[in-house]
Amino acid sequence: MRTWIAATAAAVLLVGCGTAAVKPVTARPRAQTVAASAVPFRARALAFAWRLVDELSPPPGTRTVHLAKLPPPLNQPQASLQPGWVRVTETLEAPADPESVWEALLARTPLHDLGGLVPGASAGTILPAPESGLDVAELGVTLIQLSHGTVLIVATAEVAWLPVRTAAEHLDPASFRSVTISAQPWRSRVMTRTFTSQADIAGLASIINAGVPAPLSVVTGMHCAPVAIVYILRFTPRAAGGPSVVLTLGACPHSYGIAVDGRQQPSFWDNGKLRTAAGTLLGIRYPLGA
Numbered sequence: 001m002r003t004w005i006a007a008t009a010a011a012v013l014l015v016g017c018g019t020a021a022v023k024p025v026t027a028r029p030r031a032q033t034v035a036a037s038a039v040p041f042r043a044r045a046l047a048f049a050w051r052l053v054d055e056l057s058p059p060p061g062t063r064t065v066h067l068a069k070l071p072p073p074l075n076q077p078q079a080s081l082q083p084g085w086v087r088v089t090e091t092l093e094a095p096a097d098p099e100s101v102w103e104a105l106l107a108r109t110p111l112h113d114l115g116g117l118v119p120g121a122s123a124g125t126i127l128p129a130p131e132s133g134l135d136v137a138e139l140g141v142t143l144i145q146l147s148h149g150t151v152l153i154v155a156t157a158e159v160a161w162l163p164v165r166t167a168a169e170h171l172d173p174a175s176f177r178s179v180t181i182s183a184q185p186w187r188s189r190v191m192t193r194t195f196t197s198q199a200d201i202a203g204l205a206s207i208i209n210a211g212v213p214a215p216l217s218v219v220t221g222m223h224c225a226p227v228a229i230v231y232i233l234r235f236t237p238r239a240a241g242g243p244s245v246v247l248t249l250g251a252c253p254h255s256y257g258i259a260v261d262g263r264q265q266p267s268f269w270d271n272g273k274l275r276t277a278a279g280t281l282l283g284i285r286y287p288l289g290a
Contacts, residue, residue, distance in 0.1 A: 041133050041161035042086060048131060049088040049157035052139045056111070056155055059104045062094040065152075071144050074154060082217070084135075085160045092153040098143050101151045105141060117143060126222060128254070128269040129212040135160040136218050136269075163213050168260040170209055171245060173202035177238040181278050184230045191282055204233065204277055208247065211268030214255035219267065224252035231278045249275055 039047075069075060070091075081087055094101050102117045117123050124140035137159045144152040179201050180194040195201065235245040249256040255267040256274065279285075 044131070045134055045159040045161040046086045046088065048134060048137060049086055049159045052137060052157040052159075053088055053090045053155045056105055056141070056153075058092055058153055059094050059096045059101055061096075062092050062153070065091050065093045067091060070154070071146070071152065074142060074144065081158070082160075084163055085158055087156060087158045089154065089156045092155070093146070094151045094153055095149060096151060097149065098145055098151050101143060101153060105153075111139070111141065117141075126218060128214065129271070130159075133162050135162045135213060136215055138218070160215060163215075163266070165211075165213060166265050168243065168263070169211075169258060169265050171205040171235065173198060173205045175238055175242050176201050176205075176235045176245075178236045179204060180234045180236070181282055182232045182234075183278070183282050183284060185284075186228050191284075193282055195281060200281060201235070204274070207274045207277055208258070208268070211274075213266040214269045216267065219255045222254050224254065226251045227253045227275075229275075229279070229284070231275060233274075233278060247274070249278070 096104075098117075105111055111123075111125060122140055122142040124138060127137040127139075129135065130137045137157065140156045140158075142154045142156075144154070146152050178194050178196045180192060182190055182192045184190050230251050231247075231249040233245075233247040233249075235243075237244055243260050244262075246259045247256055248258075249270060253270045253272070253275070256270045257267050258265045
């Protein structure tokens with residue numbers, strides 16, 4: 001198994017995964033010998049999905065199995081993939097008890113921070129924007145006790161490649177005369193300031209323009225550890241009839257919303273950069289601006 005990439009592991013957000021039926025997939029893509037930028041996004045997504053599955057470290061003696069039928073609860077109908085997604089699944093049989101199997105899987109990232117897992121249950125991770133050009137990756141693992149001392153491991157990875165952003169989401173700094181930033185700290189008064197410096201506007205716009213869309217279907221299922229501050233950024237157009245842009249960085253820091261002329265656009269993953277930039281302009285320092 002390959003060693004997990006540290007930069008990717010740092011971005012892991014943990015969630016509980018519902019049990020889902022899976023279909024073993026055994027055909028693996030050939031290794032790419034060209035530059036990553038030249039590989040189509042779907043192929044890169046598929047390769048990353050296999051990398052997630054291959055990262056698991058099951059106990060010694062584990063072998064790949066191909067079952068015509070999966071035991072409950074994995075024999076339920078499987079949800080269809082949305083456009084822009086790929087899925088790979090590996091089905092393994094381990095000569096061990098469920099506890100030792102799960103301990104072995106937890107020994108390696110990206111599963112190392114998960115808690116216990118009982119037989120028949122599932123758990124997993126979500127990785128926002130794990131690589132350039134990839135939107136999100138999900139890894140789920142289910143353990144089924146087949147008999148005393150034998151455990152079935154079903155690992156499924158689903159990856160979405162970067163969807164096309166709407167043209168309205170690309171901000172031209174020169175088209176805005178100001179940006180007003182409001183910050184609502186927990187149990188404190190709202191702080192609001194308006195900035196007209198083109199350097200400040202351009203700095204915020206560059207972060208937004210580099211944003212990676214966050215699939216709503218993924219974000220809504222993620223658990224949230226609230227942050228101390230909510231930010232709202234309002235970009236005022238320079239010319240009459242120009243675009244008016246509002247961004248909301250809420251208390252749940254998975255993603256932030258963007259509306260252009262009152263129309264909601266695809267949300268972006270909140271990697272902390274826009275929060276930090278907004279807080280710096282307002283003079284907010286850690287830990288208040290965390």
